[in-house]
Amino acid sequence: MSPARLRALCAGIVIALAMAGAPRSAWAQGGLDAQRQAELEGVGIEEHLGKTIPMDATFTDSTGKTVRLGDYFNQGKPVIVNFVYYECPMLCTLSLNGTSDVLKQLEFTPGDQFNLVTISFNHKEDAELAAGKKASYIKELGKPEAADGWHFLVGDEQNIRKATEATGFMFKWVPEQEQYAHGAALFVMTPDGRFSQTLKGIAYDAKTLRLALVEASGGKIGSVSEQLLMYCFSYDPDTGRYGPAAIKIMRLGGAMTVVVLALTILAYRLNEKRRLRKSNRNHAQPDAA
Template sequence: MRSVLLLFLFLAWPTLAIAQSAVHRAHDAAAAVTAHDHSTTEQAEEALHSGHGDAGLMPMEPLSQDPAQATHSGHVQPEAMPADHSGHGTMAPPAGNVPAVSAPEPEHVHPTPVAEASIGVTEKLGEFIAAEARFFDEDGKAVTMGEIVDKPTIVVPIYFSCPNVCAIIQSSLTAVLPDVKLEPGVDFQVVSVSFDDTDTPELAARQKRNYMAAMDFKYPENGWRFLTGEEADIRVLMDSLGFGFRREGKDFLHPVVIMAVSPKGKIVRYLYGTKPLAFDLTMAATEAGKEQIGLSVKRVLAYCFSYDPEGKRYAFNFMKITGTGILFILVVLLVSLMLAGRKKRTPRN
């Protein structure tokens, strides 16, 4: 038994060192984040108060007594108006013995910082899309999402003038949709929804013709729909999908993801990346038809990968995965040794 404990300590020592190092790194990272947040809060408070202080105490020039003299705005100063500003903020006393009534001073209101739209994906598996959101199809017909989503649907959030990933996603779909082992337009459908409110049904129709031509017009037209809409309806739908985006000039900052939605409008799966596979689309549409919620790939990726802000890319968490594997092996080994020790102690009949 002593040799078993020595062997266990020998194997566990590197893992404990790795875990201790990870704890220190996490502590340092948390301290850095706390310091950054504290600094950000101080900067925000300083910015909010930057327009106050002595602004209300600046001396005002006395009004001109000459009625012929005009201000920069072209208005003539009245002759009877006094130049004394000592009573600024109070009403002039009325005639007679009626006491003057002081006007209430205007309430000082601090401006509220406007929060920027978050960019990214908030998975809402099991929740329902905004069925009431209204859009226009490629023929210019007004439809709601509840009317469109009447079968398992692959929702593709894009915008038609996107020069990069949106075009790559749609081109990738033309390569894999013919290989999906389901009947398009019957067993499932694809719906590309533009989140650019300046896109028009005419542009959507042109996009549809281009992608149908890429598939030699052998793909049924009712198997792939193209929608455009107003900003309010776009926001409602994208918020219900957990799709965060923000306009930057003529372009947008947005994630790269498509969603599988059931005929009842339930979100059942998120598929990330610009090149979905035919197998993934088949499985997602099948799960949507059964109202079955799929695996959250985002959580798996978040555990296995971490974002590198300097390199602006995701890096594989080698230490985390290696440490998890070592701990798992040690637990299995320890359980095996304990079971083996119990078997040796069992008396023979």
């Protein structure tokens, strides 16, 4: 991470930690005045796991083409969705930087194992702005091939609200600040458009994101060991990471115990049969003269 980006990250970390889904009480405890609390009323990220993104929501991509959200789903691969606005002075830049940073660490590539859809929630932004932002981050990522899988969209207010409300991404315009109050997160979705995991914040752990994609894919991507790992681990929204799933581990341990016991019994029976056959052959042989 460059020094400039590190300084920007440090400058925005307090805002990001609070905005990325922290309860309103946390803001109050932080000493924010009544006006600021009012500005942040109704802002945050709700968990909508299992619900479906509106496939018919219409947007414009960075080339000026009209697209539907459904165009990026049902391709047999998971999809990451995130919401920013391209002229955001602070948090969105940090969030996009965090996304770019984790993609550099990820062995998966947008467009190959998954799709990534970045949507502006500012209805006044246009495709030209989206194109500039896409070009900047594809260059920053250093993977030109990712351009086919990382999509930057803009849209009208109605379709933006349709997508953000379904996602649980709550934001609002603050006239006094002349900017939006909002949170930051990556929404990991199944190939058919259901919400699988929500990774909140502006910095994302590569291992956590990879496992989230493996889980959302239903085992269609990732190694055999990762798919086995997914059986024994589950996502903890409180820590933002995957941890041991006690019940699943006990089930797996119980199943392995049964298998070992069955193999032991089978080996015993086979040995017993061999012993009996050998004994019968010895009894059947005539005594030497």
